[in-house]
Amino acid sequence: MNDVREENLLEVQGVGMTFGGLMALGNLNFKVKRGTIKAIIGPNGAGKTTLFNVITGSFPPTEGKVRFNGQPIEHLKAHSIADRGISRTFQTMELFDNMTVLENVMLGCHTRFRASFIASGFQLPQSRRKEEQIQSRAMKILKFIGLDGKFNEPSDSLPLGEQKMLEIGRALASEPELICLDEPAAGLNETETHVASSLIKAINAKGTTVLLVEHDMKVVMNISDEIVVLNYGQRIAEGTPEEIRNNPKVIEAYLGSDD
């Protein structure tokens, strides 16, 4: 897309978000370097999911800018942002439970293969060819996330851990430059959490930048290159896992202060 590849894939500049009188995010600044894994952590209600929703276009921020590949995207609708190369998963699972596992991932390919209404209605050769391409691409992704054996099952019949994987698979299907994962390990047992962590690392190893909201500190500390800490909608710290671990402000936000 861009000839000049920005070093920072995503830049959040002075973003603020208020709902009614309630401030969910205030003057937030941070950057996500291309090819890294960045985690957003913070206590409940710190504004993490709100931030995700702003970045992915669920609603525009009340102030500030979001730049992706150097271009402002904060005014775009969710589907246009998806077109530009940002994909996401949801904290509250949002799988299409009226579809099979394969169809869920195929829907994820929507941005890359677009058939016109007319072409699909008349089932022109081009639309049939596209369907085949979408299907084989979706199968590859299912293999990558280890669900190819269950491609024809209804997505809501999968256990939670696999549903989480499937949501990540669906998000990958659009070949995003940036994938935003909202609590990928929530509700998973230890084995599943381990699988999820390795998957996220594998995604990153393929060159996809990852932005992650997660409560499981073991996961965060293990896989993140950088961490930004939010509290009450403000950034209170940013740095490598090592720096964050020893940051007194972060410890205070999580454990409360002594006085």
Add this chain to the structure above:
Amino acid sequence: MLRFAKLPIAIFAVLIIIFPWVAREISAISHYTDIMVFAGIYSLITIGLSLLMGYAGQISIGHAAFFGIGAYISAILTVRYGLNPWLCMFIGMIIAAVVAILVGAPSLKLKGHYLAMATLAFGIIIYIIFNEEIEWTGGPDGMSGIPGLSLFGFEFDSVVSYFYLVWSFVFAAFIFTINIIQSGTGRALRAIHTSEPAASAMGVDISRFKIFVFVYSAILASVAGSLYAHYLNFINPSTFDLFFSIKLLIMIALGGMHNIWGAIIGAGLITFMSYEWLHYFEELEVIVYGAILLIITIFFPNGLVGVPGIIKDLVRR
């Protein structure tokens, strides 16, 4: 994967083709061919509605209006201006599409009950226009003298010829709609039905798809209206009232709105009920429809199309 088996479609096509020949031989049902013409006309509307409601999850209680727009455009342009009926049908489609865009763009942003109310209001407004614009529409007395259709010198002047004409339209719409359902477009529509946030995060332009399917269903209803006008040679506003919109909903609820087959089955059954089987009930007919809707929504939420599945589950247990 969502795939429609080809065999049932072929069998259904054969049954339709032989229908008039069989009906002609049995005197008790010889007039069924005529009723089947109406069943076909209503199927055209319910096919579009099924895509709109069952697949994309958007309700409309105003589709009688699009049916009426097609009928009145055809009637007015042929009777008052002497235009070619096929051209009028085409103009009707375009006008229905434009109206659908104008109505759909703001109202499809609404959800659930609000969308229902908006489409209901739209239906009532159009119904009032049919009644009040007497200079154009003939008012409550309606319009007569609408010419029949002809194609390359062939006059559609018999019930059987209209039967084949109408059901050709139904089959074309049916196949076209199935193709849409089986494509990425259909997937996007079903995605919108389940989760709008997830669909838009995956790049589906929700309002564009909703408007598309609304326009598509409006165009089918308009074509149905034109066919209706040319077949009956007479129309009046009462055909296009609120109750007809509701009847359309009963049709797809009865057949099963999550399956395009349900659209045809429901339209067929309700047409036969209202033209034939329920005459005994006279004014109380409405109560029967109410009862049907109640029973279906409580016991058979997937309509008649869902019944084989229920039986299969029972047997397995």
